[in-house]
Amino acid sequence: MRVNITVNGEARQVDDVWPGESLLYVLRERLGLPGSKNACEQGECGSCTVYMDGTPVCACLVAAGQAEGREVRTVEGLASGDTLDRVQQAFVDAGAVQCGFCTPGLVVAAHDLLTRTPQPSDPEIREALAGNLCRCTGYEKILDAVRMAARS
């Protein structure tokens, strides 16, 4: 089937989509956007977190057809040109990046948190990022990064 999605501000048309496949698969394999990661396929790890119509979702749990006509924003769409978004910059500055595989999902989840709650408390940060697993495991530095981004 055909699916039309606006991805990172650009209208994209995708053909030959299998109705059972996920938005994550469409992004990674059909649209050349492998930034969102595939790590559990069951919504447990948050590595595939993207915005859909402004709401963070696990792209692995969105059927491709459900994204029809929606606006999707991925980790690739956060920076403006070479200038990193403040959350991305804070992740680099705080040392919140290790192997980097959980990072794209965490960056989107943290970006959303700060959009909704500009000055989150520590418990709010922990709760907001509870669905993003980091096995390295850099949770403490990730917490630092969100605090840092909130200040910037």
Next chain:
Amino acid sequence: MIIGKPLDRVDGPAKVTGAAKYAADQHIPGLTHAVLVTSAIARGKIIRIDTGQAARSPGVLSVITHHNGPRFAYQPPKHPWIYGQTHVPLQNDVIYHSGQIVAVVIADTLERARYAATLIQIDYAVETPEISVEANLDKAFIPERGPFNLRYEYRRGDAHGALATAPVRVSGRYRTSMQHHNPMEPTATTAVWDGDHLTLYETTQALAFTRQKTAEMLGVDQKQVRVVSPYLGGGFGAKGYVWPHTFITAAIARSLGRPVKLVLTRAQSYTMHGHRAETVQELSVGATRDGTITAFVHSAVSQTSMLNEVSWEEMDATTQLYACPNAELTRRVVRLNLGTPTPMRAPLSVGGYALESIMDELSHATGVNPLELRLRNYSTHNPENPSQPWGTGKFLRDCYELGAKLFDWPHRLPRPRSTRRDGGWIGVGMATAFHPTYVSAATVSIRMDADGKALVRSATQDIGTGTYTIVTQTVADALGVPAKSVRFELGDTNFAPSAPSIGSRTAASVGTAAHHAGSALKDKVIAIAVADHRSPLYGIPAAQVTAADGQLFHRLDPRRRETYADVLRRHGPVDSEAVWPAAPGISRSYGAVFAEVTVDDATGEVRVTRLVGAFDIGRVLNAKTARSQAIGGMIWGLGTALTEHTIVDEHLGRILTANLSGYLVPVEADVPDVDIAFVDKADPAASDIGAKGVGELASNGATAAIANAVCHATGRRVRDLPITPDKLL
């Protein structure tokens, strides 16, 4: 000096923007997709496998079973070293464990391959699998040491005699769980053949291993195999050795004449590349009434597979950490119908948990403060070789001191089950961390171009630890140039051969080689400059010239100077290469970990509220990446202590927790306040740059510290990991 500074990760921007390409992110034209079909039974034979419907399914290019499976040029030996396991699937009808590869479907899209895989019909002759370590203890045996020289037996003095006569004796039977590495990045292989040359985009902690063993299995020369892995989404041991899915994918791609991509599902990752073995350990300690240890007797049994006999969980802490004249260590294995175990971040943490628990029990028995007890038994010399002083290889006293101060460790510990806060029992515990770290040959090459920029290359890996960054820093320091003038490329066997990222060896090995390569290049450029009459440095003895911030200058007359770029514009690019070390080496890292927990006495739920670690890792190369590794390691210890265990169905032999909702790794909300300190004293005996490993060390100590804190909080000693709520009621 740039070394030691908390330089931001040079790979950070690529990772936060999604630009970093991991193994499964490569775009390859004409790609086909492989899907594995795995055994539903744990022991028996395939008596019929019907692939007809699958083969006729749309888009299917090939269906592989043991009837038509690839035949290989080599049979991995019975000791699993570099090869993850001996068993090569798809060669015959025998099933050794559930989740074993029994068929592979290749199709033009992933969805079609997945669907066809569901159409394969298999009939089995089922036999009763052996699943339990406990039920097979009478069959335990001591394996051969194997090429890695694993130590299964050790004794000094008369441990049993000393134990029998010791005024204080404490014994414990400890159990640790089967665990899985669960790196966030699923294991992936993409095999692309160009004529008789193979390129593998691989999730690997060891490019060289993958190249060597894939070539061996396929019967081609190593030079025909290129392995590419610029970014790795964690490995923790799961991607250390070479497992069948890799060379099977490469063989299928060769016979199919198309590129083939295989990405393991999370569930498949539980049976395709090893796990940490379950152990049952009996440990006894004898001591005088003041807590001076006189004997250790440590006997452990761990699981191994039907075709391999191996236990990676070395327990050298028992015989090497504390001064103790008499010690005996015996490690045995039992064969089970589960896959072959493999090292998982910090193999010594398994025995270390038992040792540091019994130290706590000894502390209770003698009334000596746990910290004081450890100081009382401090070893300044190797207990296995008393003529060998630890020297600069051990600053554990500093760890105890730094950690105790950060944690505010009490001189007088309240009685167990005596402190309450918010309806829960509070307890504190501590433990020593101990782990060997290794070095092995790494080659680093550098080319500096006319613009004064250095391109550094090495066929090593950055598994998330920070190799990109610390090598950049090290080379910048050796050259005397800013870090931004150095670009480091890794993850490609086209570069100079280098060290695997296992055994906490990358930083010390590759870092030192990088230091030498940088120094050599600097010396070359200085030699060129002082011999060139066009240079302001002409005629100065080379030893009087040094470099800083991209400038070469006369030590005594710094006005005589020019830049690297000035020299190279006249002379052309300069290359250097260095190999280090000449021979593999081992050293040891130390630490002290302190924990505070709250236990809900009604539900048995444990929450860790504080964790402090102080570590002796030699010289700290990058304060930021080292800190991240240390904290990460401690959180691993927390997972081992409280949540992580792989549960196997006792009748069917299937793993019941083969996903991230069943196998519980810690989440952000579990993580307490964590504080870290480093001793930061160089150990020149470990590496020329004074660095040792940190990744594995830091995952030691926390498990026992938490378990000890739980005992302090509740008065109950749980000797069976993980400490789930039911065990506390």
Next chain:
Amino acid sequence: MEFLRPVSLGEALEMKAARPEAVPIAGGTDVMVELNFDHRRPAALLDLTRVAELAEWSRDDSVVTFGAALPYTRLINELGTDLPGLAIASRTVGSPQIRNRGTVGGNLGAASPAGDTHPVLLASDAVVEVASARGTRSIPASEFYLGVKRNALEPDELITSIRLPKATGPQQFAKVGTRNAMVIAVCSFAISLHPNESRAGAAIGSAAPTPRRVRQAEDFLTEVLDWESPQALPDSAKRRFGELVASAAEPIDDVRGSAAYRKHALAVLARRALGWAWDAYREGERSCA
């Protein structure tokens, strides 16, 4: 596989009537996992995310009705005051990303004994509204769960909305898990006080083949609670309540916990939740007086 995209409830019901084998999908938190793992491959998916009626809610003086496809996050934010027990349970579902998509309708459709909202629906006398091209039915929550992952829906029916009385007294939900977030309940418990009827509803999850009400424990509360002049509950009463709740459970041993632990933990949860709810009620009565 076909992907059906109705834009109205009527259209959705027609499609479901024509294709009863079509699997409804809203948040995808269950269905997509099954598809991703190839546990099932239905002939058709019926996407409910474009049916506006299913994501709306309404309320009058005494009753709240919300669409089956209303995501948890909206339920928490928009209906949390009227349905505090359901909001508490919803907050413990998965992660923010999951709550942004997951729905109570999905919880009901999957009918997993571990679903977080079930005990609250039972304790709060919720009614599940279902519809088909043939008409509509109202099924009390207590008659909805038939077995492990089995519910009272006919093949051509869709869950359209959930109807609950507005809370007239304190409500509590509690669950036990081994980490601080992202936990499938080892066991769970919900209690809703209904002071206007001088009774309380209570139910358990993850402790029997289906979520279930604990009637004996409810009857015990009817006996011991004095709604007119509420007194502090003696520990013995809370303990007895906990025992009755636990005795209604028929848990199994599984990877998340043993049957014995579940029974023990249920008694603890019940005791505590009753204490919190009753204290809140007494507090409320005092401040009103």
